[in-house]
Amino acid sequence: MIATLTDRYVAAVLRHVSCRARPQLERELRAVITSEIDERIALGESTCEAEYSTLEDLGDPRLLATHYADRATVLISPETYPDYARALRWAVAVCPPVAYTAAALDRRGRGASASAALVEPLRLALTMAAYLAVAVTAWFVLVDRVRADRPDGGWTPDALLPASARTDHRQLIFLP
Structure with missing residues (x-):
């Protein structure tokens, strides 16, 4: 099975949230993405372009996961x-x-x-x-x-890992 860009994006977001929150977040995130893609297709974009631009608008999966996670990162911003x-x-x-x-x-x-x-x-x-x-x-x-030069829109869907890239337990402690 070939994973779509959306599948890879959702997997990247879910990697950074608790196991307990994953099923609900996955459903919600897929619904938002599907809705946005459908709107863009209705406006005349191709399916691939609509999917790509939707994910690009959602931004970096790590930052989106931080937004959905119930943890405050007020001392250090979600970007950092x-x-x-x-x-x-x-x-x-x-x-x-x-x-x-x-x-x-x-x-x-x-x-x-x-x-x-x-x-x-x-x-x-x-x-x-x-x-x-x-x-x-x-x-x-x-x-x-x-830091004055915060990256605005620096993330693109091209940065997503391939679907075969799995998180192993060593990454919980050490750098990949």
């Missing part, structure tokens, strides 16, 4: 939030383990017992994770507030 979440996951998943490993090897190299070399660097790693969370958040808040 997906990038913020990705950067935060990356920073907290990579930096503290590297610092922990380096500190553990350093302590062991200086003659500390194995248990001390494994336990003492935990404080460093946890502190680093907390500082990173604050620093990344502060950076994205600052960038979000001072």
